[in-house]
Amino acid sequence: ADLKRLFINRSSAGVCPGVPTSYPFPMTPKKPQQWLQVVGHAGSFHVGEYGTLLKRFCEGEQQCYLRLMEDSLRPFVPGYYGVVQHGEHDYNMMDNLLMNFNAPAIMDCKMGSRTYLEEELLLARERPQPRHDMYEKMVAVDPDAPTVQERAQQAVLKTRYMQWRETLSSTTTLGFRIEGFRKSNGECHTNFKRTKSREQVVEAFYDFVESNTHIVWGYLTRLKQLRQVLEESEFFRTHEVVGSSLLFVHDYTGKTGVWMIDFGKTVTLPLHLTLDHRTPWAEGNREDGYLWGLDNLINILANMLPLT
Ligand SMILES: Nc1ncnc2c1ncn2[C@@H]1O[C@H](COP(=O)(O)OP(=O)(O)OP(=O)(O)O)[C@@H](O)[C@H]1O
Numbered sequence: 001a002d003l004k005r006l007f008i009n010r011s012s013a014g015v016c017p018g019v020p021t022s023y024p025f026p027m028t029p030k031k032p033q034q035w036l037q038v039v040g041h042a043g044s045f046h047v048g049e050y051g052t053l054l055k056r057f058c059e060g061e062q063q064c065y066l067r068l069m070e071d072s073l074r075p076f077v078p079g080y081y082g083v084v085q086h087g088e089h090d091y092n093m094m095d096n097l098l099m100n101f102n103a104p105a106i107m108d109c110k111m112g113s114r115t116y117l118e119e120e121l122l123l124a125r126e127r128p129q130p131r132h133d134m135y136e137k138m139v140a141v142d143p144d145a146p147t148v149q150e151r152a153q154q155a156v157l158k159t160r161y162m163q164w165r166e167t168l169s170s171t172t173t174l175g176f177r178i179e180g181f182r183k184s185n186g187e188c189h190t191n192f193k194r195t196k197s198r199e200q201v202v203e204a205f206y207d208f209v210e211s212n213t214h215i216v217w218g219y220l221t222r223l224k225q226l227r228q229v230l231e232e233s234e235f236f237r238t239h240e241v242v243g244s245s246l247l248f249v250h251d252y253t254g255k256t257g258v259w260m261i262d263f264g265k266t267v268t269l270p271l272h273l274t275l276d277h278r279t280p281w282a283e284g285n286r287e288d289g290y291l292w293g294l295d296n297l298i299n300i301l302a303n304m305l306p307l308t
């Protein structure tokens with residue numbers, strides 16, 4: 001009752017012609033909702049009514065969801081229902097992907113070989129803003145990581161921190177990284193900053209699925225479907241997809257699901273440019289390595305299944 005639906009003015013929201021700005025509420029009956037966050041910014045979410053989740057409003061993300069609702073990728077992202085006000089803030093309202101699971105296990109994998117936008121790199125050069133919080137996070141993992149200058153400043157640039165995180169983990173070598181997972185018994189694992197090799201990734205996956213190959217098979221099937229749709233998606237061809245995750249969900253009934261989430265750093269490309277998402281990144285080409293990462297992920301999961 002404390003939610004206020006906002007009807008965004010189409011021109012002020014900069015929405016593409018022909019794309020509606022909001023969608024009907026889901027018909028899910030009102031029932032007690034479960035929602036658990038594995039990783040990501042704290043305090044950005046609220047549980048909404050009727051099986052929805054509210055994520056702190058970000059206009060770029062709203063634009064992506066509006067386009068995704070019209071794209072072939074729609075079955076692979078949470079349904080989007082528009083903008084609502086809750087307390088002081090606006091929120092994007094979407095499906096709570098955990099709704100139809102019983103005591104779900106959840107894993108977040110950040111996709112792509114690059115986790116910062118090219119525009120963030122340009123901005124860091126034009127107006128460098130060294131960050132103390134990122135320096136602290138860096139030395140907590142590796143006290144020897146900062147350079148002499150960074151040590152003197154007790155601060156690092158965000159892009160430098162993000163690059164360091166990429167090379168420490170499997171982002172650079174495999175095109176994705178495990179951010180964290182939660183098992184159905186409530187056990188949380190978020191210590192994956194140094195999970196880099198194929199073997200380490202496989203070990204983490206086995207732990208997450210509790211060695212259940214039926215679950216691995218379910219995930220693999222869904223990821224292969226996703227890859228097929230991504231290769232044909234108009235949205236995917238025309239966007240730089242950075243910092244987006246795949247959310248893996250399963251439960252004890254053997255039910256599995258994988259969805260793309262987090263489009264806060266997904267941006268439209270200039271008209272003349274499209275991406276294949278596999279070509280290695282060179283500054284200016286905007287490639288994000290998303291499909292290369294998905295190829296590797298599929299290959300790793302396929303190798304976890306017994307040969308038939
Ligand atoms: N639609 C959803 N349904 C269920 N859980 C979700 C959904 N969206 C996000 N989550 C949960 O919240 C976590 C963080 O989501 P998300 O990546 O969108 O947040 P963020 O704050 O933008 O993250 P980041 O720090 O990577 O920028 C996910 O790992 C997942 O556990």
Ligand SMILES: O=P(O)(O)O[C@@H]1[C@H](O)[C@H](O)[C@@H](OP(=O)(O)O)[C@H](OP(=O)(O)O)[C@H]1O
Nearest residue numbers: 041115116134137158162165242243264265
């Ligand atoms: O996982 P870590 O090591 O804690 O690092 C954070 C992570 O890379 C987030 O993806 C990033 O948010 P964005 O993807 O939104 O840039 C955040 O930047 P921020 O501190 O500027 O929010 C980082 O601090």
